[in-house]
Amino acid sequence: MSARFIECLDVGKTYQGRTGAVEALRGISVGCDEGEFVCLLGLSGCGKSTLLQMIAGLEAPTTGQIVVAGRELDGPSPATSIVFQDHGLFPWMTVQQNVEFNMKARGVAKAERLARAAEMLEVTGLSGFVSRYPHELSGGMRQRVGIARALTTRPRALLMDEPFGALDAQTRGHLQNELLDIWARERTTVLFVTHSIDEAVYLADRILVFTPRPGQLAATVPVDLPRPRDPRSDAFAALSSQLRAMLGTEGGSE
Ligand SMILES: Nc1ncnc2c1ncn2[C@@H]1O[C@H](COP(=O)(O)OP(=O)(O)O)[C@@H](O)[C@H]1O
Ligand SMILES: [Mg+2]
Numbered sequence: 001m002s003a004r005f006i007e008c009l010d011v012g013k014t015y016q017g018r019t020g021a022v023e024a025l026r027g028i029s030v031g032c033d034e035g036e037f038v039c040l041l042g043l044s045g046c047g048k049s050t051l052l053q054m055i056a057g058l059e060a061p062t063t064g065q066i067v068v069a070g071r072e073l074d075g076p077s078p079a080t081s082i083v084f085q086d087h088g089l090f091p092w093m094t095v096q097q098n099v100e101f102n103m104k105a106r107g108v109a110k111a112e113r114l115a116r117a118a119e120m121l122e123v124t125g126l127s128g129f130v131s132r133y134p135h136e137l138s139g140g141m142r143q144r145v146g147i148a149r150a151l152t153t154r155p156r157a158l159l160m161d162e163p164f165g166a167l168d169a170q171t172r173g174h175l176q177n178e179l180l181d182i183w184a185r186e187r188t189t190v191l192f193v194t195h196s197i198d199e200a201v202y203l204a205d206r207i208l209v210f211t212p213r214p215g216q217l218a219a220t221v222p223v224d225l226p227r228p229r230d231p232r233s234d235a236f237a238a239l240s241s242q243l244r245a246m247l248g249t250e251g252g253s254e
Contacts, residue, residue, distance in 0.1 A: 004031035004067075005189060006055060006157060011064035012214075013050050024050045026214040028064070032206075034156065037183055037190045039200035042210030042218075043247060048193040049161050051215070055191065056082045056159050069156060078106070081155035085162040087146040089134040095121070096130040099149045106153060113152075120148040123182060140171035147179070157189035165194070176202060180227065197243045201236055202229050209246050219246055 011028040014021050025047040032038045040048045053059040055066055057076035065072050069079040081102065089098045099121060103113045121127050124144040134142055143163055150158055160179075164172040180203065183190050194200050200207045200223075207221040221243065225235055 005034040005036075005069060006191065007031040007067045008051070008055070008061075009065050009067070011051070011054065011061045011066060013047065013054065013059070014062045023214040026216050028215070028217055030208055030217055030220075032189060032191060034189050035187050037180075037192065037203060037205045039204035039207045040191065040193045040210065041197065041200045041207050041243065041247070042195065042215060043212055043249070044195055046210045046212050047215030048195070048210065052082070052159050052161050052191065052193050056080055058082070078153070079156040080159055081150035081153050081157075082159040083143075083146045083150045083161065083163045085165050087134070087142040089142060089145055089149075091134050093133075094130065095126060095132050095134075095137070095145050098134070098145055099126075099130075099152060102149055103152050108153075116152045116154075117148075120151045123151065123185075124148040124178070138171070139167050140175060143167065143175060144178075147182070151182070151186070151188075155188065157191060160190065160192045162193050162195070164199070165196075172199075177228075179203070197240050197247070197249075198231060201225075201239050201243070202231060207243065209243065221246075 008028050008030050011025060013025040014023045028051060040051065042048050050059065054061050055068065057073045068077045071077065090101065093101065096117060099117045100113050103116060121130060124147055126144055126148055129137065129141065137145070146163065164175050167175065176199065182188070192203060204223050207223060209218045209221060210216065211218045223239065229236060
């Protein structure tokens with residue numbers, strides 16, 4: 001068995017839809033070490049969300065196997081926590097209740113829940129908003145709640161599916177920096193799905209580039225730029241254009 005913290009071994013996924021089978025992923029063998037920040041980059045529809053959901057234990061692979069923290073998955077692992085693109089908050093719950101939810105689901109006692117919620121609300125700058133409901137928050141604040149909720153179970157890995165995709169550029173930039181701060185402080189492993197080349201180059205230690213459907217691993221690209229990274233630097237631009245060539249998006253928008 002491998003020593004990597006998260007390891008996908010020849011993973012494939014075929015969905016059985018009403019109109020026939022859809023092969024979303026084929027032959028994915030990728031891994032990540034504890035503490036790494038890895039971005040999964042590919043065009044829309046290439047199977048990024050599918051892979052992340054399988055690593056989260058929410059979907060089973062059709063072929064191959066996934067090992068997280070030394071155990072082959074047969075459901076969600078306590079070592080991981082997922083953050084969805086659309087924040088996935090419960091609209092009828094306050095920020096406090098939303099942030100406590102994952103802990104409640106795992107049977108964490110009330111005193112411990114309150115303490116951990118307070119800590120993660122502080123980390124994400126939400127302490128003044130605990131009584132608000134999701135509809136009373138901006139998009140960026142809602143994503144912060146999703147991140148706070150995911151962190152409360154002290155996951156060894158955060159699995160993030162385009163968490164900032166729906167935000168305006170400025171808010172997105174803020175949250176990217178906050179996430180890097182959290183990652184540096186907590187030493188959490190991060191697997192981060194994005195279709196944005198610039199976002200991947202800004203965030204990742206390593207970028208896994210996927211082909212269009214069925215998604216296969218096209219390349220593994222280390223990002224050796226020092227942090228904080230400057231998107232206007234020549235090195236940043238050079239890597240971005242290399243990735244654009246790999247994705248086949250030259251001349252088009254991301
Ligand atoms: N539950 C599902 N049932 C059938 N097809 C699905 C399902 N989820 C995703 N797909 C299909 O699998 C492919 C990959 O989807 P997805 O993983 O969402 O890609 P991405 O996140 O890279 O945009 C797409 O063609 C999508 O339509
Ligand atoms: Mg997706």
